Amino acid sequence: MGQKIGYARVSTVGQTLDIQVKNLKEFGCVKIYREKASGADSERSQLKKLIASLGEGDIVVVTRIDRLARSTFDLFSIVKEITNKKAQFHSIAEPWTDTSTSTGRLMLAVLGGLADVERDLIRTRTSEGRVRAIQQGKQMGRPSRLTTAQKREIRVKRQNGITLKSLATTYGLSESAVSRIARSHDTRETTTEIQSDTHCDV
Missing domain, CATH: 1.10.10 (Arc Repressor Mutant, subunit A)
Structure with missing residues (x-):
């Protein structure tokens, strides 16, 4: 039987992790990784350590899914990393995300499809932006x-x-x-x- 491992994160200066940590402890998490990072910080060193430490049957717990990721693509990628380690994911505020259940597994499949759509939309917007810039005589690249x-x-x-x-x-x-x-x-x-x-x- 694996163990519950919590992940708490704040992204704004002045915010504290206290409430998240309290809720994670009450849920039974034996270890909690704490991340204080800006929205632009893609390193997420504590999250990387958490995923690297996972064993089969472990459950990664967050208080809300937006503590783990801000976009569908990021959420799918992170949850996929967790399940690839034969561990599970659970959000206290959104119990339907529990990947140990059939509903959670369905959610993961849907997330995968949405992530593909999101990625395609980003590529399309980026491509259209470049075309507009060139048509308007703007130079791409460094000054x-x-x-x-x-x-x-x-x-x-x-x-x-x-x-x-x-x-x-x-x-x-x-x-x-x-x-x-x-x-x-x-x-x-x-x-x-x-x-x-x-x-x-x-």
């Missing part, structure tokens, strides 16, 4: 650095009738960035970063 001489070249070439599109291609900038430089008469800077046009909404 470009231009010397004063290069900016001067752009101004001269523009005055000589070279198109914005041609200059943008030559210098690896967006057309709007080239237009700004062409209108600029400030040569005091030795370098500049064209940052405002490299952002892509996805």
Whole structure:
């Protein structure tokens, strides 16, 4: 017979784990891994330690599923890791997630399908965002650095009738960035970063 292992997590500065830990202890967890991480932190070192420690028949317990993951894809991936270790998953607030039951196993299968849909939607949005950026003349990738001489070249070439599109291609900038430089008469800077046009909404 495995043991109940708790996982508690907060993601906002100032929050405490006290209530989660109390509920996990009352549920019978013999060990509790405690994580304090920001929403952007993908390391989740305590969760990794928990999964690495799992033995057959162990049960990973959380107070709510949003303590474990924020997206369907992440939830499915983590629960799949747990079940691959021949352990089970249970959420106190959502007992239907218990993977030791037929309902829980059905939930896992449904999560897998939803995770695939979510992943495809993300890929589609990302692809569409890149296409829009290219169509709008935005440069993908890292900001470009231009010397004063290069900016001067752009101004001269523009005055000589070279198109914005041609200059943008030559210098690896967006057309709007080239237009700004062409209108600029400030040569005091030795370098500049064209940052405002490299952002892509996805």
